[in-house]
Amino acid sequence: MSRGNYTNPCLTMHQPWASLLIQGIKRIEGRSWPSPITGRLWIHAAGKVPEPETIKAMEDFYREIYAVNGITDLQFPEHYPVSRLLGCVEVVGCVTREELVNWEELPEGVRLEGLTDFCWLCEKPEKLIIPFEMRGRQGVYNLERKVWTVE
DSSP: OOOTTOSSEEEEEOTTHHHHHHTTSOOEEEESSOOSOOEEEEEEEOSSOOOHHHHHHHHHHHHHHHHTTTOOOOOOOSOOOSSEEEEEEEEEEEEEHHHHHTOTTSOHHHHTTOOSSEEEEEEEEEEEEEEEEOOOOSSEEEOOHHHHOOO
């Protein structure tokens, strides 16, 4: 596990992608830069309310790529909260799009998720029971101490 200079690294993402990642439906987080960490990454939903058309388009996209591997019983989130810490995932690696597409051992549906330069491989999503309201930031950043400690 590589943490770099991060204690409790967090990434702010737009909805619906943030909730889809925490729900375990989205397995690849695509970025134009490589992941600076492996291990636990907290996921925060940005403040912009997603358009219903965007939610539908992303749910349809994931239905299609899962169907490639015969999976049709996806459970999508009921809500897509904003300005909230949603939970965490384990970043188990980072590969280029080319490496992902050519990784024959991966199910085809996973390979179809790789649409960006760098593909962060995410596993073990854990959803907070009550999403925590907070402000996000750009890039990967440390959660404030008051967020992750109980006093």
